[in-house]
Amino acid sequence: MxxxxxxxxxxxxxxANLYQQGEKVRLITRHPVDADFLLYQDIQGIHWRLPIxxxxxxxxxxxxxxxxxxxxxxxxxxxxxxxxxxxxxxIILMHNGMGCAEEIQKILPKNPIICATTANASLLLxxxxxxxxxKGSTYxxxxxxxxxxxxxxxxxxxxxxxxxxxxxxxxxxxWLKLLINIAINPLTAIHQxxxxxxxxxxxxxxxxxxxxxxxxxxxxKTLLMSETEVYQLILQVINLTTDNYSSMNRDIYxxxxxxxxxxxxxxxxxxxxxxxxxxxxxxxxxxxKALEVSSLIHSHTS
Ligand code: PAF
Numbered sequence: 001m002x003x004x005x006x007x008x009x010x011x012x013x014x015x016a017n018l019y020q021q022g023e024k025v026r027l028i029t030r031h032p033v034d035a036d037f038l039l040y041q042d043i044q045g046i047h048w049r050l051p052i053x054x055x056x057x058x059x060x061x062x063x064x065x066x067x068x069x070x071x072x073x074x075x076x077x078x079x080x081x082x083x084x085x086x087x088x089x090x091i092i093l094m095h096n097g098m099g100c101a102e103e104i105q106k107i108l109p110k111n112p113i114i115c116a117t118t119a120n121a122s123l124l125l126x127x128x129x130x131x132x133x134x135k136g137s138t139y140x141x142x143x144x145x146x147x148x149x150x151x152x153x154x155x156x157x158x159x160x161x162x163x164x165x166x167x168x169x170x171x172x173x174x175w176l177k178l179l180i181n182i183a184i185n186p187l188t189a190i191h192q193x194x195x196x197x198x199x200x201x202x203x204x205x206x207x208x209x210x211x212x213x214x215x216x217x218x219x220x221k222t223l224l225m226s227e228t229e230v231y232q233l234i235l236q237v238i239n240l241t242t243d244n245y246s247s248m249n250r251d252i253y254x255x256x257x258x259x260x261x262x263x264x265x266x267x268x269x270x271x272x273x274x275x276x277x278x279x280x281x282x283x284x285x286x287x288x289k290a291l292e293v294s295s296l297i298h299s300h301t302s
Contacts, residue, residue, distance in 0.1 A: 002156075003028055003058055004066045005077050009122035010094060011068035012130045015052050016040040017160035027054040028081070035128040043132045054128075057084070064090030064114070064153060071097040071262035078107055085111070090150055092116055092140065096181050096247060097262025098174055099269070101143040112147035115170045116140040117177045120161060121244070134240075137163045141170025175222050176230070179214055181263050183207045183234045185248035186284040189258065190291065192249065196242030206280065207234060213278040217270040248288070255295040260288040 001024040004011045011027060016038055019025045027038075033056075037049040058065070058081040065085070069077050074093060078085070085091075087110040093100055094116040101113050119136025138161060142148045151166040158164035167173055184195055187203060187210075198207065208231065215227050223230070251258040264285035271278045 001026055001059070001061060001063060002066060003061065003063070004068055005058070005081065006067060006069035006073075007033070007054065007128065008068060008070075009124040009130055010118065010120070011066075012038055012040070012124070012128065013120060013122040013132055014066060014068065014157075014160065016042075016048065016050055016130070016132075018156065019050050019052050020048075021156065021159045023156055023160070025052050026059065027052060028058050029054055029056050030077075030080075032056050033127060037128070039125075039129040041131040043135055057081075060084050060086065062086060062089055064092055064112075064150070066092045066094065068094050070257075071095045071100050071259045072257050074100045075103050075107065078104055082107070087111065088146070090114060090147065090153070092153070093143075094118060095259075095262075096177065096185075097259045097266060098178050099262050099266045105144060110146075112150055113143040114140050114147045114150055114153065115143045115174055117170075117173050118161075119177075121241075135161075135163070137165065139165050139167045139170060139173040141167040141173070143170070169222075171219075172222050172224070175218060176225070176233075178263065178266070179211065179218075179230050180234055180237055181246075181248075181259075182214055182267060182281070182284075183210055184238065185246045185258075186210075186260075186264060186288055188246040189248035189252045190284065190287045192253065194242065194249075195238050195244050195246060198238050199242075207231070209280045210284070213271075213281050214267055216276050216278065217267055217274060252288070252291050252295065257296075258288055258292060260285060260292065264288065 002018050003026050004015050005028040007027045007029045015025045015027050038052045040048040090112045092114045118138040121134030123131045123133050154164050154166045248258045
């Protein structure tokens with residue numbers, strides 16, 4: 001049985017598609033939820049009512065656990081279910097940003113850790129109600145030695161959402177997604193604009209600066225793409241998602257914690273280790289932090 005921790009847009013998307021392929025699926029929520037069906041609108045616009053089981057407790061099993069919560073909640077989720085997780089059980093991490101796998105490795109040193117990144121887009125309309133809004137590739141790969149033999153995990157996932165691949169050097173895919181996220185998310189969050197508004201010349205200039213700085217800390221030979229190629233890819237993502245609001249934009253808008261520490265923060269940590277100054281990224285990091293603090297204070301006082 002697939003146990004998916006996190007019933008957000010991406011967790012529910014996998015749950016729906018695995019279920020439709022005949023897989024047993026159980027969504028693990030933070031709190032008990034009163035829902036008999038997962039309402040799912042697929043990419044063709046077809047509506048489904050899927051009787052997917054859910055619970056707030058993880059069952060003991062040996063099958064890999066798919067973790068689809070935000071980077072900021074991964075450690076908390078693992079701690080909450082640690083007693084149910086067996087030594088040697090695979091842990092698949094699927095979220096924006098980097099740095100979580102290192103933290104999880106410390107909590108679960110005997111478990112294979114698989115990192116995953118997906119370009120599928122999904123919208124959580126309300127709890128247990130999602131719409132698949134965009135198709136894209138999914139990559140999974142080993143973070144540690146124990147996970148190196150897990151390539152067959154992509155077979156059911158590929159049946160469910162296709163364009164799903166095993167990648168021995170998953171770091172390259174994670175970094176590429178990180179570069180896309182760092183170029184799009186903070187600016188759209190700080191200025192509360194949609195992705196399309198990044199086409200403005202002033203924003204393009206900033207994106208080029210961000211990218212230049214991020215490339216200074218990108219580990220050598222991780223990415224087989226030049227800075228210009230990555231910039232072109234970012235433009236492509238902006239064009240494909242013109243009307244969308246990025247996840248960080250929504251987090252600031254709804255006064256939630258953002259993935260700042262795992263996007264800007266991760267790159268700044270790498271820079272600090274190498275004694276490199278990244279002024280543009282540092283100022284984005286500080287701006288997001290200030291917005292988080294003020295919106296959290298605001299939400300407590302209002
Ligand atoms: O985090 C997001 O919103 C998305 O990963 C992306 C690709 C930046 C599109 O908005």
